[in-house]
Amino acid sequence: MNDAKRNDVPERTTDVVVVGAGIAGLTAAELLVEHGQDVIVLEARERVGGRLEGGHFTSGTSIELGGQWVGPTQNEVLALAERLGLETFIVRDKGRSLLFAEGGRHESDDDSFGLPGESARAFQELVETIDGTAATIDRQAPGNSPGAAGLDRMTAAQWLDDTCQDRAARRFADTLLASIFAAESDEYSALHMLFYLSSGGGLHRMMITIGGAQDSRVRGGTHQLAERLAESLGDRVVLDHEVLEISEWDTEQRPKAPNNQAMVRTTSTRYRCDHVIVALPPVMAARIDYAPPLPANRDIAQSHMNAGNVIKFQIEYDTPFWHAEGLSGTVLSLDHHVSLVYDNGVPDSDRGILVAFVEGRHARAFNDLPEDQRAQRVVADLECFFGEMASRPTEVLQRNWSEEPFTRGCYGGRFGTGLWTTVGEYLAKPLGRISWAGAETASVWNGYIDGAIRSGRRAAEEVLQTTGKR
Numbered sequence: 001m002n003d004a005k006r007n008d009v010p011e012r013t014t015d016v017v018v019v020g021a022g023i024a025g026l027t028a029a030e031l032l033v034e035h036g037q038d039v040i041v042l043e044a045r046e047r048v049g050g051r052l053e054g055g056h057f058t059s060g061t062s063i064e065l066g067g068q069w070v071g072p073t074q075n076e077v078l079a080l081a082e083r084l085g086l087e088t089f090i091v092r093d094k095g096r097s098l099l100f101a102e103g104g105r106h107e108s109d110d111d112s113f114g115l116p117g118e119s120a121r122a123f124q125e126l127v128e129t130i131d132g133t134a135a136t137i138d139r140q141a142p143g144n145s146p147g148a149a150g151l152d153r154m155t156a157a158q159w160l161d162d163t164c165q166d167r168a169a170r171r172f173a174d175t176l177l178a179s180i181f182a183a184e185s186d187e188y189s190a191l192h193m194l195f196y197l198s199s200g201g202g203l204h205r206m207m208i209t210i211g212g213a214q215d216s217r218v219r220g221g222t223h224q225l226a227e228r229l230a231e232s233l234g235d236r237v238v239l240d241h242e243v244l245e246i247s248e249w250d251t252e253q254r255p256k257a258p259n260n261q262a263m264v265r266t267t268s269t270r271y272r273c274d275h276v277i278v279a280l281p282p283v284m285a286a287r288i289d290y291a292p293p294l295p296a297n298r299d300i301a302q303s304h305m306n307a308g309n310v311i312k313f314q315i316e317y318d319t320p321f322w323h324a325e326g327l328s329g330t331v332l333s334l335d336h337h338v339s340l341v342y343d344n345g346v347p348d349s350d351r352g353i354l355v356a357f358v359e360g361r362h363a364r365a366f367n368d369l370p371e372d373q374r375a376q377r378v379v380a381d382l383e384c385f386f387g388e389m390a391s392r393p394t395e396v397l398q399r400n401w402s403e404e405p406f407t408r409g410c411y412g413g414r415f416g417t418g419l420w421t422t423v424g425e426y427l428a429k430p431l432g433r434i435s436w437a438g439a440e441t442a443s444v445w446n447g448y449i450d451g452a453i454r455s456g457r458r459a460a461e462e463v464l465q466t467t468g469k470r
Contacts, residue, residue: 009270011270012271013271013272014273015037015038016273016463017273017276020041020278021043021230022048022049022226024438026226027080027457027460028456028460029229030232037463037467039236041233045239046239049066051410052225053065054221057394061351061353062221062346067222067448067449068221070218071215074450076453084228089217091210092345093330098114099172101171115168115172119167120169122168126173127203129163134194139195141425145191151189152418153189154417155416156193157184175332175339176332179359182411189415191415191421196412199442243288244265245288245289246265248291249262249433261274262432262433281408281413282307284406286303300422302427304416308411308412310357311402312355313355313398315355315378315382315395317352317392321352322343322386325386327386331385333385338381351394356381363400428455437455441459442458
């Protein structure tokens with residue numbers, strides 16, 4: 001945009017501009033408003049929620065296309081749901097789970113997923129080793145953790161190879177971790193793996209349903225968390241306003257500038273403000289123009305934190321037929337495009353619902369396929385898992401988060417080798433008039449809804465401290 005066109009854009013003034021109306025940005029805005037700040041939240045989409053998105057089957061049942069689970073120790077999201085008048089319910093986990101590996105089908109009613117005896121023991125030892133090592137990670141500064149330099153030099157895959165020699169347990173771990181990171185274990189560092197798992201209380205807590213990260217859901221969908229927060233903020237939330245540029249943010253270069261404020265420019269308006277909170281995934285924060293340019297290490301940190309790749313499928317059936325066979329609906333497969341399946345039924349419907357995930361390299365293989373072919377392949381995998389009845393869904397919904405233009409990947413971001421120990425500290429570090437929020441900047445439940453809420457509160461606190469109102 002040339003200078004003449006820039007001058008034609010309307011200009012508004014406010015105390016704080018929050019970029020992004022996901023749960024992190026809305027949480028930050030709510031806290032700032034509570035402390036008397038004039039706040040504008042700018043959202044590029046025509047909806048709020050970010051990586052929380054609701055959907056509906058034609059039968060009328062509400063379902064989540066984005067993040068959906070909450071669980072023990074996720075105190076911030078549980079407290080927010082209660083405060084907003086939303087109910088949670090424990091997921092159904094009754095019955096046997098299925099494991100598909102090396103062409104075989106295995107059933108289990110425990111965390112082994114049917115791994116053979118020696119491999120089950122090897123995997124349990126691996127989980128204990130991972131969780132014991134993760135407990136030593138400095139979550140506030142992972143790069144300062146014991147042995148951080150060595151852990152950051154190797155990929156998670158290399159660390160796992162050194163730690164677990166049982167082939168079946170090792171392959172199982174790869175698939176399980178892909179379901180957590182939506183990426184292959186050679187795509188992120190061992191330090192990143194251990195930090196991320198540490199932030200949620202360890203691999204065991206993250207991998208289980210009851211008592212773990214997949215324990216409960218919000219009745220009617222988690223997207224309501226964002227929608228109700230946005231309702232309370234009213235017209236402070238401005239949709240369909242993509243932020244293109246943040247300028248004059250550097251307090252060192254402009255301490256005596258006119259108005260001494262930053263400028264945030266969208267597709268249709270300019271906003272003068274004292275502070276900016278960028279509450280976007282790093283991959284999207286990197287696409288904003290900054291004037292002056294961001295310091296090199298901050299730019300490296302956000303542009304090198306790659307997002308995971310996942311396509312989420314919600315599949316509805318007339319009945320939950322797997323219940324009659326004594327199955328829980330939980331599947332982990334090392335052999336198929338669909339790596340993970342859960343029973344996703346809701347209290348308000350007697351329909352059977354399965355949620356299936358295609359992640360990492362499998363998701364990238366699906367990216368070039370039209371949606372109908374993706375759905376056909378997913379249903380074909382479900383038929384392999386559950387039999388002929390799975391071939392007759394009433395409806396299939398899907399969301400490819402790598403295609404979503406203002407997210408470009410889920411669940412969260414990941415650092416490859418050598419980054420946590422060199423630029424990791426810049427992810428959440430305030431910079432001039434800018435504070436940074438988003439699930440990737442959280443030290444507790446990083447990458448989860450709970451972590452996003454914590455990050456929004458932290459960023460708002462940073463702003464309030466500079467204003468003397470905290």
